[in-house]
Amino acid sequence: MxxxxxxxxxxxxxxxxxxxxxxxxxxxxxxxxxxxxxxxxxxxxxxxxxxxxxxxxxxxxxxxxxxxxAAGSQGxxxxxxxxLETGPVVLAAQVHADGFRAALVGLGGRIVATSPGCVAVMADPAQVLGEVVEAGAELLRASGLRCVGAGLAVPSAVAEPEGTALNPLHIAWPAGSPVRDIFAACVRRAGITGPAFTGNDVNLTALAEHRHGAGRGAQHLLCVATGHRGVGGALVLDGRLHSGSSGLALEVGHLTVNPEGRPCHCGGRGCLDVETDPLAFLTTARREPGPEESLLKQAGNLLRTEYGDPAVRQAAEALIDRLGLGLAGLVNILNPDRIILGGLHRDLLEADPERLRAVVADRSLWGRSGSVPILPCTLAHNSLVGAAELAWQPVLDDPLAALA
Amino acid sequence: MxxxxxxxxxxxxxxxxxxxxxxxxxxxxxxxxxxxxxxxxxxxxxxxxxxxxxxxxxxxxxxxxxxxxAAGSQGxxxxxxxxLETGPVVLAAQVHADGFRAALVGLGGRIVATSPGCVAVMADPAQVLGEVVEAGAELLRASGLRCVGAGLAVPSAVAEPEGTALNPLHIAWPAGSPVRDIFAACVRRAGITGPAFTGNDVNLTALAEHRHGAGRGAQHLLCVATGHRGVGGALVLDGRLHSGSSGLALEVGHLTVNPEGRPCHCGGRGCLDVETDPLAFLTTARREPGPEESLLKQAGNLLRTEYGDPAVRQAAEALIDRLGLGLAGLVNILNPDRIILGGLHRDLLEADPERLRAVVADRSLWGRSGSVPILPCTLAHNSLVGAAELAWQPVLDDPLAALA
DNA sequence: CGCAGTTTGTTTAGTTGCGGCACAAACTCA
DNA sequence: TGAGTTTGTGCCGCAACTAAACAAACTGCG
The missing domain is CATH 1.10.10.10 (Winged helix-like DNA-binding domain superfamily/Winged helix DNA-binding domain)
Known part of the structure; x- marks a missing residue:
């Protein structure tokens, strides 16, 4: 990038x-x-x-x-x-385990219109992306606004510069799917003008929160979020997404946070991924995951409604401790000036903010860096807004050229 | 920064x-x-x-x-x-466990003159820095060249923006010493013109190698080096040192690389720091550390001269495996396009390059990022040259203003 | 109400870094 | 020796600014 x-x-x-x-x-x-x-x-x-x-x-x-x-001072x-409310918009699209959603997003991260979230996610990326782009194109026709680009957020690492999804495991797409090209083709086929971009959802969440949410003003923003399965990270440096030399930076799922923990498919044991995701929480709290809802929602609901239950509380505290260990490791490496948490991690933070902050402060090397603020993500639809940011970037870089 | x-x-x-x-x-x-x-x-x-x-x-x-x-093509x-050989220089200074050294460094990383390395290092930073700056001032008087700044490399994390040395443990300075201010005062007192800068030695090694050595052309350069004790890291992003929001980034010593390893003062166990430093190597190889030489030199010599000894070889392989695990973790987080190793880690790389590369490839998440090139540092006096880079930076940013 | 004080918007002139162009210079190759 | 190629240089003009002076729109005070 x-x-x-x-x-x-x-x-x-x-x-x-x-x-x-x-x-x-x-x-x-x-x-x-x-x-x-x-x-x-x-x-x-x-x-x-x-x-x-x-x-x-x-x-x-x-x-x-x-x-x-609305004055205040003199002069x-x-x-x-x-x-400008009637100015151009970009098409933002999002795919996750629950389904997909399209939206039109104006400057300022303003969501102009959204499609209803659709539940059906098929194993064929071309079909899913075709449907979500078509939903966006429908919104666009209804609005009559000018479209200057399109952005897509996927729950997978996206390799640069190929634009392939490396591990879209929990949406059942084949690993290595050329999502960027597929999305771009769908966008062109739908007659939508402007370039098309694709990025990892946590990266885009971080970008959106940095520009319009809890990350505003941070110079080195670290974002860690649990989606439906697994843990993702992102880093925004001086206003720009840092996605590494091949788009694979901040794949933080395999930091060791519990030396006695369960083995992970990566070959290690006690990885952040398997220790702090919704499934880990549910099993640690000795709850049977139900099939009707996503694990993320089940875990979040349990955390919010049954925190009085000792088993739930103990499970939450165990996860907080391990998350804190992982964050402390990241603090030692990245030295951010703010951390924001999304997904289940956000719920864990809000369940017991002091415990998490104490663990991070205790296990990061110096108190000074240990006192880094940890905040919950605040934006609704943040990865959707982040996808829009991707599409807006050329306009922000050079408005004349991008609108020509 | x-x-x-x-x-x-x-x-x-x-x-x-x-x-x-x-x-x-x-x-x-x-x-x-x-x-x-x-x-x-x-x-x-x-x-x-x-x-x-x-x-x-x-x-x-x-x-x-x-x-x-010296043509070649037509036209x-x-x-x-x-x-320009007779152009201005900067004063570069370096303090480490073996002693200190001063040098004059011109543009292009060219070392114009060096003081003989001095062995005596006292516990008082003001005295040591006074001596090393005086040695540099002597070189400057002898050369008759113009000096446009000064840079210092210290074996400690340097907190920003205060410029204090947080953990100068193995040079017996008090933690929290205001090394930047002390150095700047010494520089002014010696009548040396231009601003004075201070940085961590591994950071400056990375900077020097990026501009003049093995890191040339890398976009995201990760440098990991063992000094006399402990492990340091550094990251150069797009030609600029990334030292985090308060100078404490890449403190990689406490990555877990051996879940069954020895406990570390940080509260964890099996940290990179205690598992891959010279002392760890000597004890793993069942050698008694002698007092006459620095641990770094003893370990390096042992590795180069007695690699045939099974105990030495086994110790080296154990360290390589743990180093590889640490590097793989960093690759997953930072996704660099090149890694360079200094100090004992450099020796370990050269002892068995294939083993180290295989471990990193195996334990970083995707083969693509696992194939990141790992190279030894090539520059002589690299942290000295790096200190000079720090002093040159204002001139590189705005020659007119810096030379006015 | 009127006037000073403050902050902001606007107009004008002047500077300058740099692109575009044309041409000269210095080489290779046939 | 001349055609072809690549590089250096002088000149013109533009566009993106700065600087400075002025006008506008407010607050606050007597």
Missing amino acids: NGKATTTRTKLERGRSALGPALELVHTGRAPTRAVLTSELGVTRATAGAVAAELEALGLIRVDSSPGS RPSHRLSV | NGKATTTRTKLERGRSALGPALELVHTGRAPTRAVLTSELGVTRATAGAVAAELEALGLIRVDSSPGS RPSHRLSV
Whole structure:
């Protein structure tokens, strides 16, 4: 995901160079007025004015010249900047064990429309992606908005640069499926304009939370989340997703968190993956997993409704301790300034925040790094919004080129 | 180490914007001629010419208009670019368990002069740093060259932004010593011009190897090295050191690599630190550590000279297996495209490269990432050169401002 | 109400880094 | 020796800024 800067940028292809950063500031809500846009960009008021006017002319943002009231400090009130509601959108799609969902997402992570979540997931990626893209295309036709790209979140590591899903185990797709190409083909077939991108769902969750949720403002954001099975991680460095040299970074499932733990298919024992996922929780709490609901929902419900039950509580504490050990290991390696947790890990954090923080502080090497804030994910549909971020990225990088 | 881009860059303070990247290309040897400088920068020949002329006028590089011969392809031969031998230098200093050393380092990582390594290391950081800086100042006076900064490598994690040494255990300094401030004070007192920087030695080794050694061209470079005691790691992402949000990233010593291993002071057991350092090797090989030499040298010698001895070989293989397990864990988290090993780990790699590569491939999740190249460090005095890189960084970022 | 003080938006002029182009220079090869 | 190829250089112009002066829109005080 890191292009080298060797491509010749001719004068014609590059627009106003501050255009992209300015749009990103409005997009992430860090530039609510033109005055702070000026200071954030580090340019003169004249330049900021020109840039804002150009973004408005492109149909991306709205500049409210007459803010009415809502002052506060003295001096001339600044023009308010906001994302244009009727501006272009991107198609965001998500596939997980429960089914799939499509949505239209505008700038600012605003979900404009969503399809009802569909339950049926088949073993054929082409069929599933065809259906979800068609659902998105239907939303698009109904809305009449312009579409500038598409993004897809899958519960699997996605290898770069091929774009293949390496371990889409719990959605029963064949390992190595070329999901990016399949998705791109579906998008083109549906007549949707703009480029198509595919990414791992936890990575995209981290990206979404960094820009619009609990990760806002973090410089080194670590996100760990349990989906329906297994554990995923993601890292956002200086606003950019760090997915490693081949997209496989932060595959944290096989950190050892319990030397006496159960053996794992990876060859080790006591891996984070098998020790802290929903199935581990249910079995540790001595509950029979029911077939009617996803394991994630069963585990979450159990945690929230029956925390008084000693068996449930003990199981939760055991999982918290192991999760804390895994997080401490990651803290020692990555030294993030914020950690956010999703899925069952989020539920575990909320069940006993102090216990988790204590374990992480105790087992990471220095108290200073041990005091790293640990927060729950806050965004609804975060991996859907993250998929949209992927599709918005070219526009944020160079609005003129992307909309041309 | 990552400043946010919110500082206002007025027109007066910024020079030609391609100046820094151009100097970095010459510095790292990636722009041997003006023609490749043109293509690497992605600018026109006119611009590249102006930039090269300006760097020459600044006294940093040399532009050989008459290359004599050494052609090869057809067309007009390009002007050769090289670092100016009589250009400015930086003062590089290094402190480790064996003693300390000072050097003058020019652009391109060229060591201009070194002090003889001094053995005496006292418990008082101010005294040691005073001596090493004075040795460097002496070199500087003798050379008559201009000094534009100073860098120090210490065998301890250095906390950001305070610049304190958190665990300088095996040089008997008090934990939490403000080494950056002490070093900066010594540098000022010695009358040396330019800013002073301090960093962890493994971090600086990685930086040096990335720019001038075995890490050249790697996009995500992981470096793991054993010093005299304990294990350190470092990560260079896109040419920049990743030291985490508070300088404590890649403290990899407490990855679990042997669930049945000996207990570690960190509270876990079988940590990389206590399982793969020189002392662990000597005791596993059932050798009595002698007092006359450093453990690192004893272990290295033993490995190179007595590999035929079954006890030595078995100890080496045990360490290789555990190192491989640790590296595999790091590969799963960081997904680097190259790994370089220093210290005893380098010796272990060279003793049996195939065994180490096989373990890493076997225990990292996918064969693709398992096939990451593992190489030995190649640079002599690499942490010294790395300390110099730290001092050169402001010049590489903005030559005009740094030399003003 | 009016006036000072403050902050922001706008206009204008001026600077500059760099692309585009044309041409000269320095080589290879036939 | 001349065609072909690649590189260096001078010149023009543009576009993205800065700087500075001014206008606008508020608060607060007398």
